[in-house]
């Protein structure tokens with residue numbers, strides 16, 4: 541067993557920690573208060589390689605291993621949790637398009653996404669189904685050299701800032717999960733419209749609903765083989781679920797560090813409040829849980845890098861770690877006293893922002909189902 545990072549990985553971690561403190565942290569609250577999309581930050585993230593972690597080098601990316609991508613998202617989350625949605629989406633799209641899209645789609649979309657000029661969205665969920673993703677109703681019909689797509693997608697992260705979506709649609713409506721295909725759909729296409737949501741957190745990232753009214757896309761915009769998208773998207777989720785764990789850990793860890801500083805300087809009953817075990821022990825306990833959770837995420841990403849199975853491990857990252865991190869941040873809020881409830885400190889925003897990750901990419905219940913299926917066998921669960 542070797543738990544050491546390579547010198548290159550240490551360099552990535554250290555330089556991104558500095559980048560997150562200098563470029564991301566100062567405007568974290570600004571995007572929350574204004575609800576603006578942080579386009580300037582996207583370009584800065586692109587310039588330091590954060591949006592091309594899994595994009596092939598030929599298309600302007602870094603093509604880094606998954607462990608290094610995990611280090612990058614954890615560090616970025618210390619500065620601005622919500623900017624990590626850019627890293628998540630571009631990692632998802634980089635993996636999927638880099639491996640399965642036509643060269644023309646790769647050429648058109650990957651360099652712009654890696655530089656931060658173009659935003660890609662992942663469009664799977666529909667109004668009637670999220671957990672049961674194979675039940676989607678959006679349809680794509682082949683007509684000559686193009687497909688015509690009709691349907692509605694909901695809950696789409698970054699939709700209002702997006703330039704294109706990876707849209708999942710049924711090409712064989714009677715075949716369940718084996719009838720799903722994926723398409724790159726530019727949002728300027730005729731027949732595309734969008735509406736925005738108002739969320740409790742991640743306010744600059746603006747989710748929304750996507751309406752596809754007989755949208756025509758060339759057949760070369762299909763990603764991977766016809767009817768073969770479902771298993772591919774599930775395999776890509778195994779990667780993003782570990783990244784989500786680390787993204788939440790980054791936000792919780794910085795909250796703990798800020799809480800340590802605050803509580804050391806806060807005096808009550810004539811002494812720093814840290815002299816009370818009721819203050820120092822929760823911090824010690826959450827630090828311990830975060831440390832254990834962090835190692836689990838990196839092991840999951842390491843398994844992926846080795847080409848080893850990591851389906852249940854990824855489900856553990858997604859199913860448990862956002863909840864652990866919510867608990868840590870909530871205690872940090874309480875340890876700040878009433879100041880924690882104000883918008884003068886970042887903890888209240890982190891609590892709102894991290895909450896979205898309890899649900900996105902599959903709820904804790906669905907992750908437990910994945911773990912239980914591996915333990916008992918699919919036919920028993």
Ligand SMILES: Cc1cc2nc3c(=O)[nH]c(=O)nc-3n(C[C@H](O)[C@H](O)[C@H](O)COP(=O)(O)OP(=O)(O)OC[C@H]3O[C@@H](n4cnc5c(N)ncnc54)[C@H](O)[C@@H]3O)c2cc1C
Pocket residue numbers: 661662663664665668669670671672694695696697698747896897899900901902903904905906909
């Ligand atoms: C912040 C955020 C960002 C998102 N971004 C995207 C995105 O970019 N693209 C995208 O396509 N989607 C996105 N989603 C949607 C997300 O993937 C779905 O919301 C999620 O998969 C759950 O689906 P649902 O909301 O339809 O809930 P449902 O599937 O209706 O579930 C409702 C409740 O029932 C429970 N449940 C359902 N089935 C079972 C079962 N078999 N056993 C036990 N419990 C069950 C669920 O756990 C949940 O608590 C996002 C969601 C959020 C909150």
